[in-house]
Amino acid sequence: MPEIFNKLEKLKPVYDWLYKFLMLICKLLLIADIAITCLSVGGRYFNKYIPFWTDPAWSEEIVLTLMAYMAVLSAALAIRRRAHIRLTAFDAKMSKKAVKILDLISDIAVMGLAIVMLVVGMKYAISVGAKGTYVSLPSLSKFWMYFPVPIAGIFMIIFELECIEKDIRSFYEKDDEPKKEEEKK
Numbered sequence: 001m002p003e004i005f006n007k008l009e010k011l012k013p014v015y016d017w018l019y020k021f022l023m024l025i026c027k028l029l030l031i032a033d034i035a036i037t038c039l040s041v042g043g044r045y046f047n048k049y050i051p052f053w054t055d056p057a058w059s060e061e062i063v064l065t066l067m068a069y070m071a072v073l074s075a076a077l078a079i080r081r082r083a084h085i086r087l088t089a090f091d092a093k094m095s096k097k098a099v100k101i102l103d104l105i106s107d108i109a110v111m112g113l114a115i116v117m118l119v120v121g122m123k124y125a126i127s128v129g130a131k132g133t134y135v136s137l138p139s140l141s142k143f144w145m146y147f148p149v150p151i152a153g154i155f156m157i158i159f160e161l162e163c164i165e166k167d168i169r170s171f172y173e174k175d176d177e178p179k180k181e182e183e184k185k
Contacts, residue, residue: 072152121149
């Protein structure tokens, strides 16, 4: 196997740390989403009984923004685990080399999407998002509503680099060699 793969193997702890960090961010976003939703629903229902507990006007827009962050960031997490929906029905009927080539092409296409998300998403966040404000929070720019797309693009690029490296590495492995990932499972 080429020496470059041994050098790239040293990046695995960085990928692991980024994955755990992104997972933590998604968990915190989910907790905030649930808390704000409970505050909002409670304010609507219990306002009859507890007059000072009201539904904050900003709750709906903030919950939707947090959900946008979770959706695109969790998509980046799914790339690393290869958990996206994939058409594998024909894999058994094709040669292993053809499947490896298609996996590589698929990962390159997703990398292209990630680059588009980063570039176009940042343009939208800066141009469109920065010009508007939230209706219920006029001091908060809508930049934050568009910002999850380029952020997810960055993480998708990072995790796709790892996937593409694994795809290329698979061409150098013998079919009877056990893969390190399969040994860990």
